[in-house]
Amino acid sequence: MSTQRTFWPILVLLAAVLIAVGGARAQDELVVRTSSAIDSSLLARHHLSVLAVDGKRNLYRLRTAPGASGAALSAALGGESSVVTAELNSRTSLPAPVKLDQSTVSVLNQSTVSVLNQRAVSGLSQSTVSVLNALVDMRSAQFYGSTVISGYVNQPAMRIIQNDAAHKISTGIGVVIADISNGVDPNHPVLRGALMPGFNFLSNSNDISVFAGLNQSTVSVLNENADLNQSTVSVLNQSTVSVLNQSTVSVLNGLPAMFGHGTGVAGILRLVAPQAKIMPLRAFSLDGNGQMYDVIRAIYYAADQGADVINMSFSCDCDSKGLKDAIAYADRQGVVMVASVGNDSSRVPLFPAAYLTVLGVAATNFDDSRAAFSNYGSAVSVAAPGTGIITAFPGGKYAAFWGTSFSSPQVAGEAALLMQRGFRGYWVDWSILRSADEVESKGAGLGYGRIDLLQALSGN
Numbered sequence: 001m002s003t004q005r006t007f008w009p010i011l012v013l014l015a016a017v018l019i020a021v022g023g024a025r026a027q028d029e030l031v032v033r034t035s036s037a038i039d040s041s042l043l044a045r046h047h048l049s050v051l052a053v054d055g056k057r058n059l060y061r062l063r064t065a066p067g068a069s070g071a072a073l074s075a076a077l078g079g080e081s082s083v084v085t086a087e088l089n090s091r092t093s094l095p096a097p098v099k100l101d102q103s104t105v106s107v108l109n110q111s112t113v114s115v116l117n118q119r120a121v122s123g124l125s126q127s128t129v130s131v132l133n134a135l136v137d138m139r140s141a142q143f144y145g146s147t148v149i150s151g152y153v154n155q156p157a158m159r160i161i162q163n164d165a166a167h168k169i170s171t172g173i174g175v176v177i178a179d180i181s182n183g184v185d186p187n188h189p190v191l192r193g194a195l196m197p198g199f200n201f202l203s204n205s206n207d208i209s210v211f212a213g214l215n216q217s218t219v220s221v222l223n224e225n226a227d228l229n230q231s232t233v234s235v236l237n238q239s240t241v242s243v244l245n246q247s248t249v250s251v252l253n254g255l256p257a258m259f260g261h262g263t264g265v266a267g268i269l270r271l272v273a274p275q276a277k278i279m280p281l282r283a284f285s286l287d288g289n290g291q292m293y294d295v296i297r298a299i300y301y302a303a304d305q306g307a308d309v310i311n312m313s314f315s316c317d318c319d320s321k322g323l324k325d326a327i328a329y330a331d332r333q334g335v336v337m338v339a340s341v342g343n344d345s346s347r348v349p350l351f352p353a354a355y356l357t358v359l360g361v362a363a364t365n366f367d368d369s370r371a372a373f374s375n376y377g378s379a380v381s382v383a384a385p386g387t388g389i390i391t392a393f394p395g396g397k398y399a400a401f402w403g404t405s406f407s408s409p410q411v412a413g414e415a416a417l418l419m420q421r422g423f424r425g426y427w428v429d430w431s432i433l434r435s436a437d438e439v440e441s442k443g444a445g446l447g448y449g450r451i452d453l454l455q456a457l458s459g460n
Contacts, residue, residue, distance in 0.1 A: 272413025
């Protein structure tokens with residue numbers, strides 16, 4: 001079996017994105033980790049002020065003096081005996097959205113479910129039609145104590161990875177999956193009972209709700225009609241928000257760009273590992289902005305709070321020493337780490353997916369070919385379906401997502417299924433890799449291939 005990666009033992013945006021850490025950097029902020037509490041004389045020598053501190057890790061967010069070079073100061077601090085790492089505090093930015101073909105967009109931009117007739121869908125691919133049909137399948141379904149829609153449970157992507165069959169062997173019970181994103185809807189039927197206490201690194205509080213910071217009128221509209229009926233189906237597009245229920249268009253148009261990302265990712269974790277516990281960690285704002293300081297803190301926190309798996313549906317175009325150290329720490333604790341590889345249709349490796357101890361996940365179409373938007377190459381360990389993934393949306397709603405952000409939690413869920421069966425560390429990674437269905441002939445750079453949950457659990 002060939003691979004582009006060396007293995008070491010040891011909606012709701014249709015333009016769904018992974019959150020990319022990188023791009024524009026704040027030149028006046030640094031992330032510094034020291035061997036002991038920072039010395040005031042060190043701060044004075046380099047004209048630094050403390051903006052925030054994680055005392056347990058001696059991790060500091062520092063501001064430079066006006067006009068000072070952050071890069072030069074990072075290098076200077078590297079010469080201090082008490083400094084372990086010092087680097088610029090990378091800011092977050094959103095990559096270019098996934099581009100859907102025009103025929104798909106034209107149907108999704110219609111205002112009513114009636115567009116899903118034969119004439120309207122005649123120009124669409126069968127895979128797109130199957131997603132749309134599942135999205136509007138509003139029949140009630142019982143799913144491990146929750147009442148959800150049938151379209152969520154019985155969607156095409158889950159049939160491809162043999163999700164239902166895998167649950168006859170393992171459901172992830174007793175396993176904790178931490179997810180680093182931008183908050184969740186804790187009252188969504190899909191997530192009710194599946195969440196454990198998490199943490200909000202933006203506010204340094206336990207409030208991980210996606211509704212924090214939204215005005216009350218928006219929250220109330222999103223929570224209206226949350227019963228299982230047609231009005232709960234949402235189909236959104238990054239540039240021209242359209243929904244199947246026109247009454248909420250004005251509200252949805254006003255939502256932050258990445259609103260619902262965390263809820264959608266958590267919904268996939270629940271779908272693949274229905275009895276695992278999900279630890280939501282908020283390190284990003286609703287519009288997808290954040291900073292490396294909070295991402296690093298979140299990884300340490302997850303490892304310390306007993307996470308068995310960490311899902312990271314974000315990426316970084318910089319090889320951060322602080323991020324690498326946090327990943328190494330979690331790896332030493334036996335945590336399995338999974339990350340999306342990016343939506344730039346590029347071979348350029350992004351982090352944390354490119355680290356050898358992280359399973360980097362690419363996106364495939366329903367025919368096992370590489371999704372056009374998905375990154376590929378050396379950072380990819382395996383792939384999972386990433387087009388038309390139906391999952392939870394805040395306010396008790398459901399949506400379809402496109403992007404590697406929603407491939408990654410399928411692999412994180414697979415890891416949880418294996419861990420319930422007693423697999424740990426290297427053996428989890430290896431079981432995921434060796435059981436994947438090789439699809440290199442249909443799309444180069446997809447690592448060991450597209451995951452298969454049943455094969456992983458059956459030892460085939």
